[in-house]
Amino acid sequence: MNAIKQKGFTLIELMVALILSLIVMATILTIFISNVKSSAENIQMMQLNQELRTAMTFMSDELKRHGYSSNSTSTAMNTLDTNTASCVIYGYTASGAAPTIRGFRLEAGDLEWCSDNASGCATGNCPASGWQDITTTGVTTIETFTVNDLNSTPAGSVTVERLDITLTGRRQLNPGTARRTMQETIRIRNEAP
Numbered sequence: 134m135n136a137i138k139q140k141g142f143t144l145i146e147l148m149v150a151l152i153l154s155l156i157v158m159a160t161i162l163t164i165f166i167s168n169v170k171s172s173a174e175n176i177q178m179m180q181l182n183q184e185l186r187t188a189m190t191f192m193s194d195e196l197k198r199h200g201y202s203s204n205s206t207s208t209a210m211n212t213l214d215t216n217t218a219s220c221v222i223y224g225y226t227a228s229g230a231a232p233t234i235r236g237f238r239l240e241a242g243d244l245e246w247c248s249d250n251a252s253g254c255a256t257g258n259c260p261a262s263g264w265q266d267i268t269t270t271g272v273t274t275i276e277t278f279t280v281n282d283l284n285s286t287p288a289g290s291v292t293v294e295r296l297d298i299t300l301t302g303r304r305q306l307n308p309g310t311a312r313r314t315m316q317e318t319i320r321i322r323n324e325a326p
Contacts, residue, residue, distance in 0.1 A: 220259035
């Protein structure tokens, strides 16, 4: 009888190859999971930044309207109320319309806006009702909102008022927390009646 020479791998060689394959697959899987987590956190950070930037831009654009009057004899909008650090009431008139009183406030982690003379704004009362959320409830928590009235400077017949707005938001990530603070100084150039 002739001995047939067998070709192939031994059981030990197959086990070593299997173990090496498992190690390579585990490494690839670990890198993939890490990249997915990192991408998810980056998306959440971008959402936090976008939420704060959108709110800051909206407030900045609105507050720049303060004091505007299409009627040069109107004195209804002389006051910018920043009595509380987390609330601001402002006003303006347009095209002969009645004065518009509006405001921004921080309430229970949400930035809120009072528009079109709602009860809270019309009375100049920040704690009153009639406010609407402008940040996404449950997604971004606003921790601080401050409006500081800086020195007003006269420039001829125009008084330039400066406001310093600070907005800090927080977003829960897995496993940590992300915080961002935005600050902007705006100039209100509307002529004081």
